[in-house]
Amino acid sequence: MDWLNAIVQGILLGGLYALFAAGLSLIFGVMRLVNIAHGDFIVLGSYLALVVVQTLGLNPFVAALIVVPVMALFGYVLQRVLLNPTLGKDLLAPLLVTFGLSIIIQNGLLTFFTADSRRVMAGGIETASVSVGPLNLGVLPLAMFATAIAVILGLEFIFTRTSLGRAFRATSDDAEIAKLMALDNRHIYAMAMALSAGIVALAGIFLAVRTNFDPSTGPMRLIFGFEAVIIGGLGSLWGTLAGGVVLGVAQTLGALIDPGYQVLAGHLVFFLILILRPRGLFPRMDG
Amino acid sequence: MSAPLLRIDALSSGYADFQALFGVSFDLHAGEALALIGANGAGKSTLLKTIVGLLPCAPQMVVHRGDSIGGLSADRIVRRGIALVPEGRRLFRSLSVEENLIIGGERGRAGEWSLEPLYKLFPILREKRNAPATSLSGGQQQMVAIGRALMANPEIILFDEISLGLAPAIIKDIYAALPSITSTGVSAILVEQDVTRALGFAQSFVCLQEGRVSLAGKPAEHSRAEIVAAYFGSH
Numbered sequence: 001m002d003w004l005n006a007i008v009q010g011i012l013l014g015g016l017y018a019l020f021a022a023g024l025s026l027i028f029g030v031m032r033l034v035n036i037a038h039g040d041f042i043v044l045g046s047y048l049a050l051v052v053v054q055t056l057g058l059n060p061f062v063a064a065l066i067v068v069p070v071m072a073l074f075g076y077v078l079q080r081v082l083l084n085p086t087l088g089k090d091l092l093a094p095l096l097v098t099f100g101l102s103i104i105i106q107n108g109l110l111t112f113f114t115a116d117s118r119r120v121m122a123g124g125i126e127t128a129s130v131s132v133g134p135l136n137l138g139v140l141p142l143a144m145f146a147t148a149i150a151v152i153l154g155l156e157f158i159f160t161r162t163s164l165g166r167a168f169r170a171t172s173d174d175a176e177i178a179k180l181m182a183l184d185n186r187h188i189y190a191m192a193m194a195l196s197a198g199i200v201a202l203a204g205i206f207l208a209v210r211t212n213f214d215p216s217t218g219p220m221r222l223i224f225g226f227e228a229v230i231i232g233g234l235g236s237l238w239g240t241l242a243g244g245v246v247l248g249v250a251q252t253l254g255a256l257i258d259p260g261y262q263v264l265a266g267h268l269v270f271f272l273i274l275i276l277r278p279r280g281l282f283p284r285m286d287g
Numbered sequence: 288m289s290a291p292l293l294r295i296d297a298l299s300s301g302y303a304d305f306q307a308l309f310g311v312s313f314d315l316h317a318g319e320a321l322a323l324i325g326a327n328g329a330g331k332s333t334l335l336k337t338i339v340g341l342l343p344c345a346p347q348m349v350v351h352r353g354d355s356i357g358g359l360s361a362d363r364i365v366r367r368g369i370a371l372v373p374e375g376r377r378l379f380r381s382l383s384v385e386e387n388l389i390i391g392g393e394r395g396r397a398g399e400w401s402l403e404p405l406y407k408l409f410p411i412l413r414e415k416r417n418a419p420a421t422s423l424s425g426g427q428q429q430m431v432a433i434g435r436a437l438m439a440n441p442e443i444i445l446f447d448e449i450s451l452g453l454a455p456a457i458i459k460d461i462y463a464a465l466p467s468i469t470s471t472g473v474s475a476i477l478v479e480q481d482v483t484r485a486l487g488f489a490q491s492f493v494c495l496q497e498g499r500v501s502l503a504g505k506p507a508e509h510s511r512a513e514i515v516a517a518y519f520g521s522h
Contacts, residue, residue: 163390166389167390169379170381172381173379174377176341178379179340179341179360179361179365180339180341180361180370180371180436181362181394181439182362182366182393182395183362183394184360184362
C-alpha cells in the first residue's frame with residue numbers, strides 16, 4: 001500500500017516538475033537558450049505571490065491573475081533588453097548572462113526578504129485531501145497535476161494552431177528566413193520568454209504553497225526542471241510531463257526507502273536514463 | 288523614363304571580413320523582369336540578401352519608391368513589398384506545406400495572391416497541403432518557396448537560383464509559371480545559372496563579375512560573345 005501511495009504521490013509531484021520544465025523546454029526549443037536563471041525565476045514568482053497575498057490579502061490562486069501577467073511582462077522586457085543582444089552563434093554568451101542573472105536574483109531576494117524561509121498559506125487547500133479507494137490524494141498535488149496538463153494542452157494548442165505558434169516553429173527552424181516572413185525575431189523571442197515566465201509564475205505559486213522556500217532554493221528547481229526535460233526528450237511537450245512524472249516517482253519511492261534518498265533517487269534515475277536512452281523517452285522525430 | 292521602382296546605387300556589401308560587392312548600380316522599373324547573371328562567386332546572392340536586409344549596407348545604396356531603405360531590418364523591407372525566394376528553398380521543416388504558405392502571407396500586404404490562386408497555379412500543392420514541407424520533391428519544394436514569397440503580395444520578387452538542382456522537366460514547369468506571376472504587375476530580379484533561360488525570360492539584365500557590374504542592358508542589344516566575355520572576364 002505504501003508503494004502504491006508513493007507512486008501516486010510521485011505522479012502528482014511530477015506535475016510540478018513538468019511545470020518547472022515546460023518553460024525551460026519552450027525557450028530552448030524556440031531560441032536555443034539555456035536559461036540558468038530559470039529556477040530563480042520560479043522562486044522570484046514565489047516571492048511575488050507572497051507579496052501579493054500579504055499586501056492584498058488574496059488567495060494565492062486568485063493572486064495568479066496578477067502574478068502571471070507581471071512575470072510574463074518581466075520575461076518579455078528581460079528578453080528584449082538583456083537576452084536578445086546576447087543571442088548569436090556563440091552559445092556561451094547567453095549562458096553566462098543568465099548565470100549572472102541567477103546570482104543577481106538570489107542576492108536581490110536576499111536583500112529584500114532576508115534568508116528566512118517563507119511559505120504562502122492558501123486557506124487550507126494545502127492540507128485538504130480526497131479519498132480515492134484506499135488512497136488519500138492531496139487537493140494541492142491534484143491541482144498541480146491538472147494545471148500541468150492544462151499548461152501542456154495550452155502550449156500544444158498555441159504551437160500547432162496559432163499564428164504565434166507558427167512563428168515560434170518557423171523561427172526555431174530557420175531564424176534568417178523567418179525574418180523574410182516579416183517576423184521580427186526580437187519580438188518572437190520575447191513572446192516565448194513571456195510565455196515561459198508566465199508558466200514559471202504558476203510553478204512559483206504552487207511551490208510557495210506546497211513547501212518552504214528561501215532565496216537560495218532556485219538552483220535545485222532548475223536541476224529538477226532540467227532533469228524532467230532531458231528524461232522526457234528535448235522538444236517534446238508531453239515528454240516533459242512524462243519526464244516530470246518519472247522524476248517525481250523516483251523521488252517518492254526513494255523517500256519511502258529512506259527520506260535521505262529522495263533527491264538522490266531522482267538523480268540516479270536521471271543518470272540511468274541518460275545512459276540507456278540519451279535522447280530521452282520521447283525524442284522529437286526529426287531532431 | 289519614369290522614376291525606377293528600385294534603385295541600387297553604388298552598393299558595396301559583403302560579410303564580416305570579406306567584401307563581395309563593389310559599387311554596384313542599376314535600376315529596376317515597375318513591371319520589369321531583370322536577370323542578374325554572373326559566374327559562381329560573382330556576388331549575385333550577396334546582392335539579393337543585401338537588398339532584402341539580411342546583410343547590412345548604407346541607407347542610400349538601396350532606394351525603393353524614393354525612400355532609402357538600405358540596411359533596414361529584413362522584416363521591415365518585406366513589409367514594403369520586397370520578397371526573396373532564397374537559394375536552396377529553405378522551407379520551414381516543422382511546418383506543413385500550407386503552414387509555410389500561410390506564414391508567408393500573414394504579415395504581408397493585401398493583394399490577389401492567397402491560398403486559392405496559388406493552388407490554381409501549382410495544383411500539386413493543394414494535394415500535398417498537409418504534408419511536412421520538406422517531405423516534398425525538390426521541384427514541389429521550389430513551388431512552395433515561390434508560393435511562400437508570393438503570399439506576401441510583393442511588388443518586387445527576388446528569385447535566387449530557382450532551378451538549381453532540379454530536373455530539366457521540372458525547371459520547365461517552374462519557368463512556365465513565372466509569366467503568370469509577372470503578368471500581375473510584379474517586378475522580378477532573377478538570379479540564374481542558366482544564362483540562356485534567364486535572358487529569354489527577362490527584359491533587361493545585369494552581369495556581375497567579381498562584385499562589379501561588367502555589362503548591363505537589354506538582352507537583344509548585346510551579342511552572345513559580349514555577354515560571355517562579361518560573364519567569365521577576359522583572362
